[in-house]
Amino acid sequence: MAIDYQPLQAQSLAKQIADQLREAILDGRLKVDERLPTEEELASRFDVSRPTIREALKRLAAQNLVRSRRGPAGGTFIKHPSADELKAALSNAATLMVTLGEFDLAAVTEARRAMEKLCLGLAVKRRTEEDIARMQAQLERQQEPITDEAFCASDVAFHRALVDASANPVLQFNMVTVIEALQPLMNMIANRTRERQVIVDHHRELLQALEARDLARGEAALDALLDYLGGQFRTAQERNGEAHR
Amino acid sequence: MAIDYQPLQAQSLAKQIADQLREAILDGRLKVDERLPTEEELASRFDVSRPTIREALKRLAAQNLVRSRRGPAGGTFIKHPSADELKAALSNAATLMVTLGEFDLAAVTEARRAMEKLCLGLAVKRRTEEDIARMQAQLERQQEPITDEAFCASDVAFHRALVDASANPVLQFNMVTVIEALQPLMNMIANRTRERQVIVDHHRELLQALEARDLARGEAALDALLDYLGGQFRTAQERNGEAHR
DNA sequence: ATTTATCTATTTGTGTGACAAATAGACTTT
DNA sequence: AAAGTCTATTTGTCACACAAATAGATAAAT
Secondary structure, eight states: OOOOOOOOOOOOHHHHHHHHHHHHHHHTSSOTTOBOOOHHHHHHHHTSOHHHHHHHHHHHHHTTSEEEEOSTTOEEEEOOOOHHHHHHHHHHHHHHHHHTTSSOHHHHHHHHHHHHHHHHHHHHHHOOHHHHHHHHHHHHHTTSOOOHHHHHHHHHHHHHHHHHTTOOHHHHHHGGGTTGGGHHHHHTSOOOHHHHHHHHHHHHHHHHHHHTTOHHHHHHHHHHHHHHHHHHHHHHHHHHHHHTO | OOOOOOOOOOOOHHHHHHHHHHHHHHHTSSOTTOBOOOHHHHHHHHTSOHHHHHHHHHHHHHTTSEEEEOSTTOEEEEOOOOHHHHHHHHHHHHHHHHHTTSSOHHHHHHHHHHHHHHHHHHHHHHOOHHHHHHHHHHHHHTTSOOOHHHHHHHHHHHHHHHHHTTOOHHHHHHGGGTTGGGHHHHHTSOOOHHHHHHHHHHHHHHHHHHHTTOHHHHHHHHHHHHHHHHHHHHHHHHHHHHHTO
């Protein structure tokens, strides 16, 4: 007797309504910039109260699917999704997954190494002078006496600039899970001046390789950098493990 | 005089509260499975009404950051993020970005080709018999007389199984933006029997290569398949473009 | 003594009604 | 014609009430 007991939980009305509207948006039955009926009318259509409708709309708003405006020409509109907003949301979620250990650090670094090489391969062909300048600016910043957090932020910005030089928005997007999501972990690593220099040297080598459009040299620099970073992460984790005892 | 006019719009209270709580969760000030105060208490703490608090909590619930239970031991709890839920959310968002043209189809296919090769590279080393069996099952299904939608779903499942064989959760995760997100577009392509056979042949070749752990052969099959698919997408887009005139 | 049923308190879910705040458009005034 | 004012509409917020679920305590039955 193996009945798979259905949850059959009467989900909250607001959730059901939100799901229904979300599906309509995804299916294209509700188009971008289209205006939904007023909350009052939605309430009567779904035969629920206005607060329930509001909760449903707030859920959608939290997912950047709709936006609301007050006033006569106001209302709730289907929102055109923006890559930047989605990137920010993904960064938050991925950061959480990493810091909570849901994503194994080894898996993240493995994926990063592979994907960042992909980006490098495209960047070598497509990088512009602006890309180089952006990376150069971060490199210089990393040699100034800045706080650990500013150094890490600049590190992230440097790699982000490299990824952006690939000129592929989908890769740029996906890379947040292996670049930005690691920032909190990196912040836990205290970078002494001597250690910073190692990173800066690798960055400089990587930048020069990109400028010279030398893929092999760039990959070597990236490998060296990620080998070093991987070691740093491991020792940081061990230190953390000891601290927990 | 270049004042950067601050938005200074008083954002909705619910949004501010939601943002504040989200930051606390991301910072680790609120830990997983921790219980938030009751809605009533939160309301008095933030000095707002309970509906406002509820809206804030619903926003967080929509992002899978908290979950609520009724009853004496109930309340609102910080939720441990699940890769599957996040994957589903990302799939929705990415699908929308693709269907609305926010992600260029050329960029998606370029990213897919590169990333799927990465997965293949790992899968060749790590694939298990279960991986092979799963892909084999989909391959057989694709040769049965099923609907176009079922064929597309099986196509996605086949590639998903390949990606999963890489045994890297981060890559598996990111691949939804280039595999699952394309399903609606693939559904728009009517697959005649003759055309299905082309895809099935490529799949079989790919599967055999994976079984033999032959990376070069697998990459060739993948390239051929994606070349074919790219062509299909282009003609579909052109047909669509004509239909819009 | 263990299980089962019932009660109770607590907390979220939902409903109702009201008013505040923003704002597009019509209207009035200069 | 331009600027200011008014007005209607819609979302934002609040207050209060009750329903529904549920963990734990209590009582009852086997």
